[in-house]
Amino acid sequence: MAQKLLPKEDIPEEIEAASYALTLLKVAGVNTWDELETTPLQPKRRAALKDIVLDEDQRRILEEYRQIVRLVCVGPPMVTISVCETCGNVMAVCRSSSTKCRRPKGCAGKTMRASAAARVRIEE
Numbered sequence: 001m002a003q004k005l006l007p008k009e010d011i012p013e014e015i016e017a018a019s020y021a022l023t024l025l026k027v028a029g030v031n032t033w034d035e036l037e038t039t040p041l042q043p044k045r046r047a048a049l050k051d052i053v054l055d056e057d058q059r060r061i062l063e064e065y066r067q068i069v070r071l072v073c074v075g076p077p078m079v080t081i082s083v084c085e086t087c088g089n090v091m092a093v094c095r096s097s098s099t100k101c102r103r104p105k106g107c108a109g110k111t112m113r114a115s116a117a118a119r120v121r122i123e124e
């Protein structure tokens with residue numbers, strides 16, 4: 001059954017990339033992007049992954065933010081990406097860590113973090 005990933009509105013592309021990656025990794029049944037690229041998937045998992053249709057923009061984002069995509073980990077512990085809403089600092093963080101910006105020079109900003117993107121069935 002073909003599915004697509006739902007993009008969220010008004011989020012930085014770094015967050016978007018990480019949220020797509022988290023969903024794809026979960027579907028594939030692997031922990032990291034490196035694992036996805038190097039490990040043979042179980043046939044069922046491979047089929048499920050194939051059913052997810054990425055649009056052009058989503059493909060571009062996953063390619064362009066490859067470094068970020070490689071940082072996320074399904075876990076546990078889950079590692080995701082956070083972006084400071086004030087200074088734009090991008091960090092890899094655990095799901096349970098503080099939402100304060102950890103920029104060394106001191107930034108009072110709050111961060112936004114990526115969670116797995118939702119999947120919806122494509123109507124045919």
Ligand SMILES: [Zn+2]
Pocket residue numbers: 084085086087088089101102103107108109110
């Ligand atoms: Zn900041």
